[in-house]
Amino acid sequence: MNIHQYEVIVVGAGGAGLMAGLYASKSAKTAIISKLYPTRSHTGTAQGGIGAALGNVEEDHPEWHTFDTVKGSDYLGDQDAIEFMCTEAVPAIYELEHMGLPFDRTPDGRIAQRPFGGHTNNVTGKPVPRACHAADRTGHMILQTLYQQCLKNNVTFFDEFQVVDLIMVDGKAAGVVAIELATGEFHVFHAKAVIFATGGHGRIWEITSNAYAFTGDGPAITMRRGLPLEDMEFFQFHPTGIYKLGILITEGVRGEGGVLINGLGERFMEKYAPKVKDLASRDVISRAIYMEIREGRGVNGQNYVYLDVRPETVNKYAALDGRKNPDGSPYTVTGEQILAKLPDIVDFCRVYLGVDPVTQPMPIQPTAHYAMGGIPTNKYGEALADEKNTVVPGLYAAGECACVSVHGANRLGTNSLLDLVVFGKYAGLRAAEYAKGADFAPLPDDPAGFARAQFERIRNADGTENAFDIAVTMKKVMFDDMGIFRSGKGMENALNVVRELKERFKHVRPTDTGSIFNMELMNIWELGNLLDLAEVTTVSALARTESRGGHSREDYPDRDDKNWLKHTMAFVDEQGRIALKYKPVVITKFEPKVRTY
Amino acid sequence: MEVTLKIFRYNPEKDKKPSYKTYKLEAVETDRVLDLLEKVKGYQDGTLSFRRSCAHGICGSDAMRINGMNRLACKTLVRDVGTRITVEPILGLRVIKDLIVDMEPFFDNYKKVMPWFINNDPPPEKERLQSPEARLRFDDTTKCILCACCTTSCPSFWGSDEYLGPAAFVNAHRFIFDDRDQAAAERLKIVNEVMGVSRCHTVFNCTLACPREIQITKAIGELKMALVTGVLS
Ligand code: SF4
Ligand code: SF4
Ligand code: FES
Numbered sequence: 133m134n135i136h137q138y139e140v141i142v143v144g145a146g147g148a149g150l151m152a153g154l155y156a157s158k159s160a161k162t163a164i165i166s167k168l169y170p171t172r173s174h175t176g177t178a179q180g181g182i183g184a185a186l187g188n189v190e191e192d193h194p195e196w197h198t199f200d201t202v203k204g205s206d207y208l209g210d211q212d213a214i215e216f217m218c219t220e221a222v223p224a225i226y227e228l229e230h231m232g233l234p235f236d237r238t239p240d241g242r243i244a245q246r247p248f249g250g251h252t253n254n255v256t257g258k259p260v261p262r263a264c265h266a267a268d269r270t271g272h273m274i275l276q277t278l279y280q281q282c283l284k285n286n287v288t289f290f291d292e293f294q295v296v297d298l299i300m301v302d303g304k305a306a307g308v309v310a311i312e313l314a315t316g317e318f319h320v321f322h323a324k325a326v327i328f329a330t331g332g333h334g335r336i337w338e339i340t341s342n343a344y345a346f347t348g349d350g351p352a353i354t355m356r357r358g359l360p361l362e363d364m365e366f367f368q369f370h371p372t373g374i375y376k377l378g379i380l381i382t383e384g385v386r387g388e389g390g391v392l393i394n395g396l397g398e399r400f401m402e403k404y405a406p407k408v409k410d411l412a413s414r415d416v417i418s419r420a421i422y423m424e425i426r427e428g429r430g431v432n433g434q435n436y437v438y439l440d441v442r443p444e445t446v447n448k449y450a451a452l453d454g455r456k457n458p459d460g461s462p463y464t465v466t467g468e469q470i471l472a473k474l475p476d477i478v479d480f481c482r483v484y485l486g487v488d489p490v491t492q493p494m495p496i497q498p499t500a501h502y503a504m505g506g507i508p509t510n511k512y513g514e515a516l517a518d519e520k521n522t523v524v525p526g527l528y529a530a531g532e533c534a535c536v537s538v539h540g541a542n543r544l545g546t547n548s549l550l551d552l553v554v555f556g557k558y559a560g561l562r563a564a565e566y567a568k569g570a571d572f573a574p575l576p577d578d579p580a581g582f583a584r585a586q587f588e589r590i591r592n593a594d595g596t597e598n599a600f601d602i603a604v605t606m607k608k609v610m611f612d613d614m615g616i617f618r619s620g621k622g623m624e625n626a627l628n629v630v631r632e633l634k635e636r637f638k639h640v641r642p643t644d645t646g647s648i649f650n651m652e653l654m655n656i657w658e659l660g661n662l663l664d665l666a667e668v669t670t671v672s673a674l675a676r677t678e679s680r681g682g683h684s685r686e687d688y689p690d691r692d693d694k695n696w697l698k699h700t701m702a703f704v705d706e707q708g709r710i711a712l713k714y715k716p717v718v719i720t721k722f723e724p725k726v727r728t729y
Numbered sequence: 730m731e732v733t734l735k736i737f738r739y740n741p742e743k744d745k746k747p748s749y750k751t752y753k754l755e756a757v758e759t760d761r762v763l764d765l766l767e768k769v770k771g772y773q774d775g776t777l778s779f780r781r782s783c784a785h786g787i788c789g790s791d792a793m794r795i796n797g798m799n800r801l802a803c804k805t806l807v808r809d810v811g812t813r814i815t816v817e818p819i820l821g822l823r824v825i826k827d828l829i830v831d832m833e834p835f836f837d838n839y840k841k842v843m844p845w846f847i848n849n850d851p852p853p854e855k856e857r858l859q860s861p862e863a864r865l866r867f868d869d870t871t872k873c874i875l876c877a878c879c880t881t882s883c884p885s886f887w888g889s890d891e892y893l894g895p896a897a898f899v900n901a902h903r904f905i906f907d908d909r910d911q912a913a914a915e916r917l918k919i920v921n922e923v924m925g926v927s928r929c930h931t932v933f934n935c936t937l938a939c940p941r942e943i944q945i946t947k948a949i950g951e952l953k954m955a956l957v958t959g960v961l962s
Binding site: 648 | 770776789832845847
């Protein structure tokens with residue numbers, strides 16, 4: 133058995149994991165373990181920007197950012213944590229810039245900002261440019277920059293190690309178990325503090341913007357160790373994915389003036405969000421697209437609408453909206469400017485659709501995008517054991533796998549990159565501080581036993597079922613019945629199907645019996661995570677008899693603050709039974725109001 | 730339509746030497762080669778091993794030789810390459826299993842050029858200022874996703890994996906031409922060493938291979954020019 137000892141172990145090397153590792157390693161012996169090479173992480177796919185009220189282009193304030201985020205969350209976000217994040221946003225962006233991040237610039241050399249959905253001037257209600265960007269590859273630049281800084285600071289990495297279990301001793305985190313992909317061997321990482329930063333689980337759904345790697349490993353692992361998952365019913369569908377493929381088309385396209393057009397050639401968002409139109413919150417726009425399609429106004433009667441960023445379209449609607457440049461002149465764009473501001477979007481459309489967005493509209497449909505729910509934490513990234521917010525000593529989570537909750541029922545665009553920078557940092561700092569005052573708990577007798585048993589079971593199954601089939605069936609039913617619109621009947625169907633699939637999953641066996649890069653075995657284990665999380669998601673959603681943010685029920689179309697202004701905490705016992713508990717939302721300054729855009 | 734995939738196979742635990750296996754499957758024009766590999770793995774041969782993650786050309790995991798050209802499997806569609814497709818690992822790096830190669834020499838070369846921002850002045854309270862023109866100066870080379878398509882298409886790298894290779898030059902360029910950075914001279918010295926830019930014979934393989942369409946040969950030319958003139962403009 134390979135046993136390693138580090139004071140702090142970070143699991144995952146996307147933005148949150150790298151930030152945590154960077155900060156923890158300043159004062160504690162730290163290692164980052166990742167199933168991918170760090171630069172392959174999903175943070176790199178984020179496009180449009182990272183939110184902070186720098187006010188570089190127009191007047192802006194962290195308080196406005198805070199309110200917008202609270203409202204965007206449909207009042208389910210914890211307001212103390214949101215205020216913390218939006219205030220920390222400003223120094224966090226400057227810190228990234230000081231690390232060398234190549235943000236785009238304003239004419240006077242400051243960080244450039246663009247408008248994004250749900251981010252507004254709180255006085256006029258109009259969109260405000262708050263998203264700090266590096267073309268349409270902001271996530272790529274954040275990931276690269278943080279990885280570079282980790283190299284500069286000699287942070288220790290274990291690349292291509294898949295973490296498969298969390299070691300807990302007397303209710304405290306004591307390390308993790310990982311499989312080295314290159315050898316298939318188990319490794320035990322004995323630690324004082326463990327930070328999960330494993331990202332999301334959007335691979336549950338058929339049409340998704342998420343990487344293959346997004347299989348919810350962190351939440352699935354902690355859940356098996358008896359820890360709760362918070363608000364799993366809230367999953368965001370991004371309005372603009374490439375038709376059929378689900379590849380993300382950034383909201384930055386609409387920030388630059390792009391509009392959504394239905395099959396009749398109408399700019400339909402005017403009806404649904406008269407004030408901010410195409411820059412409403414994501415849940416609102418995804419529902420609007422779905423309604424248009426359902427009422428037969430998709431393009432050519434199909435399941436898609438157009439996202440149109442051709443200069444003539446942008447200029448026409450910018451004039452109608454009276455959009456101005458900072459100097460007061462009317463806002464206009466040229467084809468070259470679109471190309472310069474959105475090079476990757478143009479490239480994706482050309483490669484995957486054979487469409488040139490400068491001269492043709494892009495066919496889009498909503499795509500599964502972001503997990504608002506996850507491992508419950510407080511605003512310092514400390515993981516929580518129950519609905520009373522009891523801290524799990526030594527355990528932390530940050531980024532998409534965590535639920536602080538700053539996104540509540542619906543995340544605003546640009547706030548995920550912000551979340552991972554801010555909470556990655558604090559999780560790293562807290563974990564290192566905790567490690568300094570704690571001892572290594574003695575490891576249990578067979579620390580890898582629980583994980584090894586899971587893999588033995590998979591290797592020794594009877595092989596009568598096919599993993600690919602199970603995955604396809606799960607994705608389809610989850611997209612149809614646990615997607616943008618839900619109903620009791622549909623969700624019950626999804627739950628039955630997922631439970632059947634979990635039974636069938638027990639019969640899946642890899643044909644690859646080897647040790648070296650046995651990706652088939654790893655992928656099967658990941659599918660198990662997705663199935664477990666799909667079940668928790670559906671059970672949590674069925675119980676919530678209201679509509680809020682990303683959870684929209686046709687049988688309960690209204691938000692119900694009297695009964696449901698609370699967070700779900702789902703616990704799974706050793707028999708796999710799911711119990712739901714609840715905890716109150718933290719409300720400081722903003723009483724819940726009706727939400728219109 | 731029916732597609733025939735001929736795939737390089739090697740399992741170090743079983744095979745004495747590599748071989749090719751052929752798979753036939755139904756596909757549509759817009760399928761990515763990665764989709765086809767996933768289907769082969771899912772339904773025909775679970776032992777087929779390769780790396781992948783984002784599936785849209787942004788994470789750099791799945792560089793392969795597809796019909797003899799270095800490409801990302803997720804950014805290559807059936808309509809780009811036709812219905813008879815040969816898939817092999819990229820060259821110049823040790824094959825570990827099937828399409829998975831040892832990336833360490835590639836990343837080691839990357840790390841040699843000090844690919845991180847260096848500015849030892851105390852930072853201002855807010856951002857360092859940079860003009861849009863100065864930012865544009867190194868824009869192209871910030872796009873690199875470290876996929877290794879370029880370096881593993883380079884004859885000089887096939888000759889020796891000590892040769893820094895185009896990806897390392899691209900990342901050196903990204904910092905050398907960033908006017909906020911202070912370590913240009915040091916990096917130029919590194920790219921000027923024996924295994925540096927002098928070994929580049931401007932064959933252009935790298936530029937053709939880059940899935941991010943980075944003008945790699947141009948960037949290398951700018952490094953060579955800076956070495957000659959000492960000017961970073
Ligand atoms: S141009 Fe230089 S770096 Fe590029 S392939 Fe040719 S020799 Fe290699
Ligand atoms: S320069 Fe292009 S081909 Fe080379 S590693 Fe970077 S992205 Fe890949
Ligand atoms: S899978 Fe990410 S680049 Fe191909």
